[in-house]
Amino acid sequence: MVDVSTSIAIDRPRSVVAGYAMNPLNAPAWYRNIHSVRRLDPHGFGLGSHTAFEARFLGRKLSYTYEVTRFAQNEELVMATAQGPFPMRTTYRFEAIGPTATRVHLRNDGEPTGFGKLAGPLMEMMMRRANMADLRALKSILEKD
Secondary structure, eight states, X not given: XXXXXXXXXXXXXXXXHHHHHTOGGGHHHHOTTEEEEEEOOTTOSSTTOEEEEEEEETTEEEEEEEEEEEEETXXXXXXXXXXXXXXXXXXXXXXXXXXXXXXXXXXXXXXXXXXXXXXXXXXXXXXXXXXXXXXXHHHHXXXXX
């Protein structure tokens, strides 16, 4: 089992932070390992929608499809793999910590298979490092002005 939780405070209102981070098309701008994103549903993004991602992690190319399993505007987004190398769930929670500041909580949990299962502890450490770098990139983008 892999379970990685990280968080960061961003000096922007929750609606701005969540609006940007909850749009999967923005992911390549702040996720270092995600190279492309494609929505698979013509009716937009929300509960039950699917999004395809192309990424690289630990030197391996990954293609996976996430399905939105929980969606609360400006509060929470949970996506779980509908297709991919191993079952994974990504959870974003957005907490207002002041009138113009937001804490972003990012959690990835799942059950690796194959190579990922063998490299579980290393994978968890690398995911934590990558998630923190991604959250710092998100903070940098949103606090730019």
